[in-house]
Amino acid sequence: MDEKLRAALAAVQKPGRYTGGEPGCVYKEKDRVDLRFAFCFPDTYEVGMSFLGMKILYEILNKRENIWCERAFMPWVDMKRQMEALDIPLYALESKDALSRFDVVGFTLQYELSYTNILAMLDLAHIPLYAKDRGEDDPFIVAGGPCVCNAEPLADFFDLMMLGEGEVQLPDVCDTIIQGRREGLSKKEILKRLYKIEGVYIPAFYEVDYLPDGRVAAITAKEGAPAVVRKAIIADMNSQPLPENFVVPMIGAVHDRAQIEVLRGCVRGCRFCQAGFLYRPMRERNADMLSRAGQNLCANTGYDEISLTSLSTSDHSQLETLLDDMLEWTPKEHVSMSLPSLRIDNFSESLVRKTTAVRKSGLTFAPEAGTQRLRDVINKNVTEQEIERTCSLAFDAGYTSVKLYFMLGLPTETLEDVEGIADTAQRVVELYYQNPNKPKGRGVQVSISVACFVPKPMTPFQFVGQDTQDRLREKQQHLLRSVKSRKISVSYHDSRTSFLEAVFAKGDRRLSRVLEEAYRRGCFFDSWEEQFRYDTWLEVFRDLGVDPAFYANRAIGLDELTPWSHLDYGVTKDYLVREYQKALNARTTPPCNRQCSGCGANALLGGPCFAYN
Amino acid sequence: MRTIRVWFTKTGEASYISLLDLQRVMQRALKRSGLPVWYTLGFNPHIYMTFAAPLSLGQESLCETVDFKTEEDGYDWDAAAPVLSACLPKGIDVVRIAPAALDANDIAGAAYAVRYAPRDAAAARAAWEAYNAAPSAEVVKEGKHGKTKTIELKTHLPTARLLVEDGGLTALLRLPAGNTLNVNPVLVLGWLEDASGLPVTAGRILRTDIYTKTGEKFS
Ligand code: SF4
Numbered sequence: 001m002d003e004k005l006r007a008a009l010a011a012v013q014k015p016g017r018y019t020g021g022e023p024g025c026v027y028k029e030k031d032r033v034d035l036r037f038a039f040c041f042p043d044t045y046e047v048g049m050s051f052l053g054m055k056i057l058y059e060i061l062n063k064r065e066n067i068w069c070e071r072a073f074m075p076w077v078d079m080k081r082q083m084e085a086l087d088i089p090l091y092a093l094e095s096k097d098a099l100s101r102f103d104v105v106g107f108t109l110q111y112e113l114s115y116t117n118i119l120a121m122l123d124l125a126h127i128p129l130y131a132k133d134r135g136e137d138d139p140f141i142v143a144g145g146p147c148v149c150n151a152e153p154l155a156d157f158f159d160l161m162m163l164g165e166g167e168v169q170l171p172d173v174c175d176t177i178i179q180g181r182r183e184g185l186s187k188k189e190i191l192k193r194l195y196k197i198e199g200v201y202i203p204a205f206y207e208v209d210y211l212p213d214g215r216v217a218a219i220t221a222k223e224g225a226p227a228v229v230r231k232a233i234i235a236d237m238n239s240q241p242l243p244e245n246f247v248v249p250m251i252g253a254v255h256d257r258a259q260i261e262v263l264r265g266c267v268r269g270c271r272f273c274q275a276g277f278l279y280r281p282m283r284e285r286n287a288d289m290l291s292r293a294g295q296n297l298c299a300n301t302g303y304d305e306i307s308l309t310s311l312s313t314s315d316h317s318q319l320e321t322l323l324d325d326m327l328e329w330t331p332k333e334h335v336s337m338s339l340p341s342l343r344i345d346n347f348s349e350s351l352v353r354k355t356t357a358v359r360k361s362g363l364t365f366a367p368e369a370g371t372q373r374l375r376d377v378i379n380k381n382v383t384e385q386e387i388e389r390t391c392s393l394a395f396d397a398g399y400t401s402v403k404l405y406f407m408l409g410l411p412t413e414t415l416e417d418v419e420g421i422a423d424t425a426q427r428v429v430e431l432y433y434q435n436p437n438k439p440k441g442r443g444v445q446v447s448i449s450v451a452c453f454v455p456k457p458m459t460p461f462q463f464v465g466q467d468t469q470d471r472l473r474e475k476q477q478h479l480l481r482s483v484k485s486r487k488i489s490v491s492y493h494d495s496r497t498s499f500l501e502a503v504f505a506k507g508d509r510r511l512s513r514v515l516e517e518a519y520r521r522g523c524f525f526d527s528w529e530e531q532f533r534y535d536t537w538l539e540v541f542r543d544l545g546v547d548p549a550f551y552a553n554r555a556i557g558l559d560e561l562t563p564w565s566h567l568d569y570g571v572t573k574d575y576l577v578r579e580y581q582k583a584l585n586a587r588t589t590p591p592c593n594r595q596c597s598g599c600g601a602n603a604l605l606g607g608p609c610f611a612y613n
Numbered sequence: 614m615r616t617i618r619v620w621f622t623k624t625g626e627a628s629y630i631s632l633l634d635l636q637r638v639m640q641r642a643l644k645r646s647g648l649p650v651w652y653t654l655g656f657n658p659h660i661y662m663t664f665a666a667p668l669s670l671g672q673e674s675l676c677e678t679v680d681f682k683t684e685e686d687g688y689d690w691d692a693a694a695p696v697l698s699a700c701l702p703k704g705i706d707v708v709r710i711a712p713a714a715l716d717a718n719d720i721a722g723a724a725y726a727v728r729y730a731p732r733d734a735a736a737a738r739a740a741w742e743a744y745n746a747a748p749s750a751e752v753v754k755e756g757k758h759g760k761t762k763t764i765e766l767k768t769h770l771p772t773a774r775l776l777v778e779d780g781g782l783t784a785l786l787r788l789p790a791g792n793t794l795n796v797n798p799v800l801v802l803g804w805l806e807d808a809s810g811l812p813v814t815a816g817r818i819l820r821t822d823i824y825t826k827t828g829e830k831f832s
Contacts, residue, residue: 001625003730009629010671010814016634021626021703023642248641250634250702302641302700304659334644334658 001096008082016251017045018079020093024247024301026062026069027094034066034178038092038102038139042117043110043527045073049247050255052309053108053145057166059243067174070094070102071247074117074524075124077531083124090124099125103177105139106170107158109147112504113497113527115154119519122157129516131159131204136187140177144170146278148201150457150564153504153511155203159191163199163567164231165264167240172197195225199232206566208509214550216508216561230568233604237264237283242293248301257305257338260294261285262322266311267592269599270368271379271583272410274456275311278569280601281609282592287318291325298335306330307338314339315593363394366405369413370420376586377412379579384427391428395435401445402428408475408492409453409467411583418475421448422482429487447489450479452498456505457564458571460579465555466502469495496534500526502552508563514546570601614651616680617690618713618832619697624673624819627704632667639679642700648693649685665717665831666790666823669797674820678831680713714832715825720791724822725798727773731780733815738775740809741784744801745772747808752800766804769796784816790823 001019009015030036039058041048048054054071061069070092075083083090089098099105105127107118119129122141128134131141143151144162151161162169173194180190194200205225209217221227234240242260249256265282266275294306308322316322323337330337367382369375375382391402406421425446432444452472455461467475472495483490504511518540525531541548556562558577565573575598582589589597593610596602602609623630630638643650643660652658663680690710698707729737744750750766774785788796802813823831 006671006817007814015629015670016631019626019629023638023700023702025703250630250638252634252637299645302643302645304641304644334652 004086004088005096008079008086008088011082012078013076014251017073018075018093020071020096022247022250024245025071025094026058026247028062028068030068030095030097033068035068035104035174036097036102037061037067037069037174038072038099038105039069040072040099040105040107040118040121041110042074042107042114042121043525044076045249046251046253048073049249049253051108051110052259052261053166055243055246055259056261057170058247059245060167060171061174064171064174066178067171068094072099072121074114074121077525080120080124089126090121100127100139102139103181104142104174106142106144108145109143109151109154110145111527112147112501115504115515116519116524116526118154119157119515120524123519130156132156134159140187140190142173146275147505149274149278149567149569150505150507150562152203152208152509152563153507153515155509156512158203159187160194161201161203162232163201163229163569165199165234166232167234169197169199169232173200192223195229197232199229201229201567203509208563210508210510214547216563216565219561219563219566221566228566228568231278231570231604233570234264234283235605237285238289242285242290242297244293244296245300246297246303248303255307257307258294258297258301258303258335259307259309260290260297261310262290262308262313262316262319263310267315267594268312268381269379269579269589269591269597271377271460271579272368272407272453272456273311274459277458277571279311280570280592280599281605282315284316284318287316287322287325290322291329294326295329295333298333304334305336305338315591317593363399363401364403364405365390367424368405368407369410369417370406370422370424371417373586374410374413374417374420376588377583378410379583379588381588381591384424387424388427388431391431392435395432395444396437398439400432400439400442401447403447403449404428406448406450407453408450408479409472409498411453411461411464412586413467413475415475415478418478419482421450421479422484422488425483425488426485429485444487445489446485446487447491448479448483450476450490450492452493452495454498454502454505457562458569458576460576460583462506462562462576463556463558463580465553466499468549468553469499472498494529494532497527497532499548499552500534500537503548504551506556506563507551510546511551514540514544517544570599570604572600575599614682614684615686616713617683617710619679619681619710620708621677621679621701622673622675622706622708623668623677623704624675625704627702628668628671628673630702630705631670632664635664635667636662638702638705642697643681645700646693646697648697649683649688651682651684663717666720666723666795668820669799672798672818672820675708676820676823676831678717678823680717711832718792719825720823720831721789721793721826722787722824722828723790723820724785724787724824726819726821727784727786727798727802727816728778728819729782729784729816733811734777734780734782736809736811737782737784737815740805740811741773741775741782743809744805750801750804750808752804754800764796764800766796766801770801773801787824 058069061067072092091098122129140159142160143158144166148161176193191202195202205223207220211217263284265279267282368380425448428446455464476492521536523533650660665678668674694707694710754762754764756762776783798818805811806813
C-alpha cells in the first residue's frame with residue numbers, strides 16, 4: 001500500500017471500505033492474465049458488497065485462469081475529497097491499480113439515482129466520461145444490470161451495455177475482446193464483433209431522431225448492428241453452479257450473510273414491478289443443488305446466516321423440501337436461515353415454524369395497495385382474508401411487530417384507496433388484540449412504509465405518467481390524517497427522489513448532458529438523503545432547457561415509440577398494452593405457474609415455461 | 614474448559630480492521646477453520662472470544678492475541694496455526710496457538726517501533742532528539758464523556774531509542790498498555806507534531822511485543 005493511500009486512509013471515517021484484503025478475495029499475477037476486469041458498483045462498499053450479482057460474476061470470471069476480476073466502489077464523500085487532494089486515482093481494491101489500467105471497466109446499473117456516481121467514478125479514475133472522447137488505450141466501459149433495459153440517459157458514456165443475464169454473456173464478451181486485441185483490431189472493430197453476442201447493445205451504433213414535440217421519431221441501427229437487441233438468458237438454472245465462495249466483507253455490509261439464489265424471475269406479474277418483467281420466465285433450481293451449495297458456501301465463508309434469495313422465494317415448487325434439506329445441516333453448523341421475500345398468500349404454518357426455529361425477527365409484508373380494487377389494478381393478488389390469516393399465524397407464533405409496505409400514486413388511485421392503507425393497518429392491530437394466543441403483556445407495533453410509485457419501462461405501467469409531487473404530498477398528508485391508532489407508525493419516501501427516479505427511468509439520450517452537468521455541480525450519492533441536492537438538479541434542468549416533467553409526468557401513448565423500443569426482454573409490447581388495459585378495468589392475470597397468459601417470454605426458452613397438468 | 618490463545622499479526626490492509634469488525638472476522642475464521650472451539654449455549658450460539666489490549670485503527674502489530682475456549686484436551690494446536698491462518702484476511706497471520714499461560718489482566722506494557730521513510734528520516738531524527746532532550750513532554754488526552762486529562766509522557770517514556778534502517782529511521786518505544794493504564798503511541802507522535810511539525814502520519818506504528826507487570830513477555 002503506498003504512502004499517499006495510507007495518508008488518505010488515516011484521514012477518513014471508515015478506512016476498511018478502501019483496503020480490500022477480505023477473506024475470499026482473489027489475487028492473480030497481473031502479467032499472466034489476458035484481461036483485467038474491474039467490477040464497479042456505483043455506491044458505497046457496504047451497499048455494493050451486499051449485491052449477489054457481483055459475487056456471482058466475480059466467481060465466474062476469476063475461475064478463468066486468463067481473466068482477473070477485481071472490485072471497485074464509489075468512495076464516500078470524505079475519501080473522494082482525500083483522493084482528489086492527494087491525486088490518488090480510483091483504484092480496484094485487490095491490486096490497488098488505477099481503473100484506467102484495466103482492459104474492461106464494468107458498472108452494474110441497479111438504480112437510477114446511482115447514475116451520477118458512475119460519472120464521479122470515471123472522473124476519479126481520470127477516464128474521459130464520454131465514449132467518443134476515449135481512445136484506443138482507454139478501457140472498454142461497459143454496463144449490465146436491470147437499468148440497462150433503458151439506460152439511454154447513460155448511452156453516451158458507455159461503449160457497451162449487456163441486456164439480461166451475464167453468466168455466459170460476460171465471459172463471451174471478455175473472450176471476444178481478448179481475441180480482438182490479439183488480432184490487433186481497433187476498439188470499433190471489436191465492438192462490431194461484440195454485438196453478435198446475445199444481449200450486447202452498442203449505444204453508439206444506434207441513431208435516435210426526435211419529433212418536434214420531443215418524442216422519439218425513429219431509432220436506426222448502423223454498422224450492421226441488430227435492429228432489436230434481445231436479452232441473454234440462462235434457460236436452465238440448474239446448468240449454472242451457485243457461487244460457493246464469497247468475498248466476505250470485514251466491515252459490516254448491508255446484507256452480510258450467505259445467499260443462495262433459489263429461483264430467478266417471478267410468476268406473479270405484479271404490473272408495477274420491473275424486475276418481474278425483466279427476468280421472465282421464472283426458472284428454479286433444484287432443492288438438492290441449493291442445499292448443497294448453501295452448505296458449502298457457509299463452510300467456505302464462515303457465515304452463520306443464510307438467506308434464500310429471489311424475487312419470490314415462497315413460490316419455489318419444492319420450498320418445503322428445500323427447507324427440510326437445509327434443516328438437516330443448519331442447526332449443527334450453527335447457521336440460521338432467513339427468507340427475505342415471503343408472500344402473504346402462501347405463508348404457511350410450517351414455514352413460520354421452520355424459519356423461526358432458528359431466528360425470530362419482525363415480519364414484513366407488501367400488500368402494496370390499501371383496497372382490493374387497487375390491488376387488482378396492480379395485479380397484486382393478495383386478498384384481505386389472506387392478510388388477516390397470515391397475521392393471525394404470525395401472532396400465534398409470537399410475532400409482535402409487522403411491517404407493511406405500500407405505494408402511493410398507483411394508476412387509478414383515489415383518496416379512498418389511500419384511506420384503505422390506514423384501514424388495513426388498523427385491522428392488523430385489531431387482529432392482534434383479538435388473538436387469544438398473542439404474547440402476554442406485550443403490545444403490537446405496525447409500521448407502514450409508503451413508497452411513491454415510479455412508472456418503469458418494460459412494465460404495463462410504462463405508459464402512465466407519475467403523479468405530480470403536489471399530488472403525492474397531498475396523498476401522504478391524507479394518509480397521515482387517516483391513521484388513528486398510536487400502534488401504527490407511518491414512514492414515507494421523499495417524492496422528490498421518486499420524481500428524479502422517474503425522469504431517468506423513462507429518459508432518453510438527451511439527458512446525458514443533464515447528468516454530466518449535475519455531476520459537475522456537485523450532485524452524486526443522490527440516493528443518500530444527506531447528499532441529495534434537489535435544487536441543484538432543478539437548476540440544471542432549467543439551465544439546459546430540459547423539462548423533467550416531460551419524462552416523469554407525461555403519459556406515453558400506446559402507439560408511441562419509446563426510447564427503449566429497440567431493446568427486447570422477451571415480453572411483447574402487445575402484452576404490455578393488454579395488461580395495461582386490464583389494469584384500468586381492475587382485471588387480474590393469474591400467475592404463470594397456474595396459467596400462461598402469453599407474454600411472449602417463452603420464446604426465450606423455445607418452449608412452454610411450465611409443465612401444466 | 615481451557616483457554617486457548619491465538620497470536621497473530623495485523624499488518625498492511627488488516628491494520629484498518631476495527632476491533633468490532635475483527636471480532637466478526639475472527640468468529641467466522643474460527644468457524645471455517647473447524648478447530649474444536651466452544652460455543653456459548655442458548656438461542657444464538659456464538660464463540661466466546663476476548664482480545665487483549667486492542668490496537669488503534671491504522672496501527673500495525675506483530676503480537677495481537679485473541680482467546681477462545683475449548684473442551685478438548687491434548688489437541689495439536691501447533692498444527693492448527695496454518696489452518697486458521699488460511700481462513701483469515703490478508704495481513705493477519707497466525708503466529709502461534711497455545712493454551713494461555715497468563716491472564717490478560719497481567720498486561721502492563723507494549724513495545725512499538727515507529728518507522729519513517731528515508732525522505733522523512735532527517736526531520737524525524739531532529740524531532741525525536743528534541744523529545745529525548747526535553748525535560749518535560751505534556752499532552753492532553755481526551756477521555757470518555759468529553760473529559761480531558763494531562764499526561765506527562767516523560768514519566769512513561771523518558772527517551773526513545775533511534776535506529777537507522779534502510780536509510781529510514783525507526784524509533785523504539787515502550788509504553789504502558791492494558792486495562793489499568795494505556796498510553797497510545799499516537800500521543801507521543803502528536804507531541805512531536807506540535808513541538809517540531811513532524812506530521813503524525815509520517816510515522817508508521819508497529820507493535821512488536823507485549824509485557825507483563827514484571828517485565829516478562831506476555832504468553
Ligand atoms: S410465456 Fe406465459 S408462462 Fe411464460 S412468462 Fe410469459 S405469461 Fe408467464
